[in-house]
Amino acid sequence: MRHYxxxxxxxxxxxxxxxxxxxxxxxxxxxGNITPxxxxxxxxxxxxxxxxxxxxxxxxxxxxxxxxIDAVVAAITVLEDSPLFNAGKGAxxxxxxxxxxxxxxxxxxxxNAGAVxxxxxxxxxxxxxxxxMEKSPHVFLACRGADEFAESVGLEMRDSAYFVxxxxxxxxxxxxxxxxxxxxxxxxxxxDSYGNLAxxxxxxxxxxxxxxxxxxxxxxxxxxxxxxxTCAVSCTGHGEFFIRYAVAYDIxxxxxxxxxxxxxxxxxxxxxxxxxAGGEGGIIAVDKNGNFSMTFNTEGMFRGVLKEGNSPxxxxxxx
Numbered sequence: 001m002r003h004y005x006x007x008x009x010x011x012x013x014x015x016x017x018x019x020x021x022x023x024x025x026x027x028x029x030x031x032g033n034i035t036p037x038x039x040x041x042x043x044x045x046x047x048x049x050x051x052x053x054x055x056x057x058x059x060x061x062x063x064x065x066x067x068x069i070d071a072v073v074a075a076i077t078v079l080e081d082s083p084l085f086n087a088g089k090g091a092x093x094x095x096x097x098x099x100x101x102x103x104x105x106x107x108x109x110x111x112n113a114g115a116v117x118x119x120x121x122x123x124x125x126x127x128x129x130x131x132x133m134e135k136s137p138h139v140f141l142a143c144r145g146a147d148e149f150a151e152s153v154g155l156e157m158r159d160s161a162y163f164v165x166x167x168x169x170x171x172x173x174x175x176x177x178x179x180x181x182x183x184x185x186x187x188x189x190x191x192d193s194y195g196n197l198a199x200x201x202x203x204x205x206x207x208x209x210x211x212x213x214x215x216x217x218x219x220x221x222x223x224x225x226x227x228x229x230t231c232a233v234s235c236t237g238h239g240e241f242f243i244r245y246a247v248a249y250d251i252x253x254x255x256x257x258x259x260x261x262x263x264x265x266x267x268x269x270x271x272x273x274x275x276x277a278g279g280e281g282g283i284i285a286v287d288k289n290g291n292f293s294m295t296f297n298t299e300g301m302f303r304g305v306l307k308e309g310n311s312p313x314x315x316x317x318x319x
Contacts, residue, residue: 022308023068024191024290025058027051027075029085030184031236031282034300034316047084048314051304054078055312058190062308068190068198068232069107069130076103076126076200079186083165086184088124090165091204096211099163101204102218103129108197108226115218117142121157122150126202129218131155139220163204185217187234189226189286193308197288199224199232199248206239215239221249228288230255231262236301237274237281245274251285262287266295 029051036044057078058071080088091099103125104115114133117140122128128150132141135153151157185203192198201224203217216223216239223239225248226232233248242248247269254265262285270283275297282296284303294303294315304314 021191021193021195022290023062023071023193024286024292024308025055025062025071025075025188025306026190026284026286026292026294027054027058027079027186027188027304028234028236028282028284028294029079029186029302031280031296031298031301033298034302036317039316044316047302047316050079050082050084051302051314052312054188055304055306058188059306059312062190062192066192067194068192068196069105071190071192072105072188072198072200073126073130075188076186076202077124080124080126080202083167084184085186086204087186087202088204089163090168090184091163092168092184092207092209093164094205094209094211094213098211099160099204100209100212101125101163101202102214103200103202104218104220104224105129105133105200106198106220106224106226106232107133108199108228108232111227113139113220113224115140115220115224116146116150117214117218118212119143119146119150120160121147123156123158123162126200127155129200129202140218142214168207185236187224187236187284189232189234189284189292191232191286191288191290195228195288197226197228197232197286199226199234201234201236203236216242216247219243221246223248225249225252227252227256231285231287233283233285235281235283237296237298238279241274241277241279242281245269245277245279247274247283251283255287262291262293263295266293270295271297
């Protein structure tokens with residue numbers, strides 16, 4: 001009997017029976033000149049409330065046995081549906097007064113990924129990115145082809161007017177690039193109870209951007225990356241720099257090949273390489289052990305974290 005008991009223990013250990021991870025969710029709502037001086041208290045409360053809702057949406061998925069990729073989608077759709085952020089409804093307008101949205105998603109378990117760029121009608125771009133990953137042989141679809149693909153797989157579509165809020169339109173009409181409106185890209189990274197990592201990012205891009213411009217958010221390795229062996233990363237900031245420096249992948253690579261911790265890798269890239277080059281922005285990330293990072297080189301970043309069994313924590317400023 002004792003021998004049988006020891007065999008059972010060994011088999012359970014080998015199968016991961018005693019290695020279940022505690023899940024972690026980290027989100028961001030963009031980085032930029034976010035300070036108490038330029039963010040009225042009432043509006044700050046709106047951001048806190050919506051970020052908390054996004055965290056709790058992911059938490060609901062995970063505490064019921066869901067996986068990381070589902071939690072990422074749950075959190076980001078909440079943020080895309082909110083006019084507060086530069087993603088989905090409330091996306092910024094390009095130089096021609098149009099909304100062009102980008103999104104990407106990546107599963108750290110198998111490195112499968114999907115992305116869309118310059119979509120105009122799909123209600124939730126993150127769902128389109130996931131559909132590309134799961135229902136097509138491709139990784140990246142853009143422009144009308146991405147919209148048509150999203151519609152063909154049954155995703156909810158909207159007239160372009162749905163995405164344009166009065167606040168964004170007023171800014172466009174005045175042709176002003178207010179610092180407070182340069183943030184807003186949204187993202188989520190998750191470690192689930194099974195040890196899987198996933199990351200997703202969604203954005204409307206830069207206010208007054210050139211027609212057809214694509215930033216880092218839909219680019220795998222630049223704005224989004226996930227690998228179960230290292231970490232999951234979602235970025236926000238000046239996309240051209242994040243593309244040039246392959247920021248999301250660079251953090252993972254520093255951990256994989258140089259043995260850096262997540263904290264040190266994120267700081268090296270964001271506060272070192274990127275800042276030295278003139279790139280502004282930040283990242284959220286979580287590693288395979290549940291350590292997380294919310295690193296940025298701007299005055300603030302809308303961000304939050306929820307660990308299994310704990311309450312959501314929301315931050316905005318450089319604290």
